[in-house]
Amino acid sequence: MTHPLRGQSAIVGAVDAVSPTGSLDRTASQLEVDMVRAALDDAGLSIRDVDSVISTSGMMASLDLAERMGVRGRYTDTTMTGGSSFEVHVEHAAAAISAGYCEVAVIVYAATPRSGKNPFAGGPSMGGDLPFLEWDLPYGFGLPASSYSLAARRHMHEYGTTSEQLAEIAVAFRAWAAKNPNAYRRDPISVDDVLASPMVAEPLHKLDCCLVTDGAGALVMTSAERARDLRRSPVYVLGAGTAHTHGMSISQMPDLTTSGAAVSGPNAFAMAGVRPADVDVVELYDSFTITALMTLEDLGFCAKGEGGAFVEGGRLGPGGDLPTNTNGGGLSYTHPGMYGMFVLVEAVRQLRGEVVDRQVAGAEIAVANGCGGVLSCTSTIVLGTESTL
């Protein structure tokens, strides 16, 4: 039986702003408005059509942004799950649009951690009596890489995964970035380059870690019915799933080698009625190489523990069997703190067939997977073209 929400809403506008210098000469608030305008223009809609503003950068973020733009909404969402927030927003907007709570939703993100013009760069600041501050921080838990390195070490221990295999992921995404003129890092790299880069937190090297850049993006969503009258080919939301296993403290993660994608992925695929083998292009959150490897396993592209062998031989790169992170990913394209927006924008671009050198020929089904916090909350969106309905 077809899921009642399958294909009932669509992404009709998708834009981002990323500079090869890594910096954008705008404040985050300016960028948010820039992105909303550009995404609406992409869709062939105007600000007067918007009845739902969704964003998450700061307290009451969506209300302040709507106020700035002169929008009075009837549905809003500021759900904060770190880097997967935007996939969660798409899931929520799909449900809200299908239920009639709103008709045109904009989902927005902007952060300027590189140029430093935004005091809330990358997301809201932490405060209060968070368990993380009491139980993790006193042990020197400053860099996110520390958390992910614990996952990488455990994966290596249980499954024999190697640093060389993790490096293959960084190499493949860099090869895609070489085809993307907006990518921050475009020079080709080798496995040896990754292994020779400085060790940040063993076993993760600098080139296993994502970038720090400015970046912004926005999506416009509406009903499938209205989408067909708009400017661009609709990209339909076929399936969506979210799963969270813990909060900001990776010491609460039930199994360091398995992310929530093991739940959100199968749920999203089931809703969409597709299997991993049907997927033409994968866009996933690569905060670190280990994040990408675990996500591929958890989504079912290979068995748990086989991710290392799976990514060998350039499988994820240009010309490989499973084109993944075709914009260059958080490792080489951009990473303003919450990369999940760019996962979705690139998936839409691939399904529209609008990118040049890096287009995956005939792409009909894409998976966009966000991963937020410290492997804390995963959200999986399956997207498809008109032919997949």
Added chain:
Amino acid sequence: MTDLPEIAPAVTLETRPFWDATAEGRLILPRCNACSTVIWYPRLFCPSCASDDVSWVDAAGTGTVYSFTVVRKGQGPFAPAAPYVLAYVELDEGPRVMTNIVGCRPDDVTVGQRVVVTFADTGEATALYRFRPADR
């Protein structure tokens, strides 16, 4: 490389007994009286069965390294202490806790290694629970 800093934890009303014990060199854990789950992080609520009938019990102070990393680039007060070992130790009572492995060279730490608790006084009526290899 300097010694690790003794950063005082953000103690709450709920976790005061735990930290008071550390200041006396004791590791205690919350245990659910309804389902016997040993709870981590400490809270007076059982995430396994939703009971609030929770008591503090003494821990053995022994465990096994579940995973670890050698942090080469520490942040803030930890910068001068790098390289240092950040680890996830599985206590013999079950919980896995974030901690440091001390008393050996970073290169000597392995997954599966047996470790014993050791306390580092923060000067604020609390002590951080760190672990050292059991065979030293």
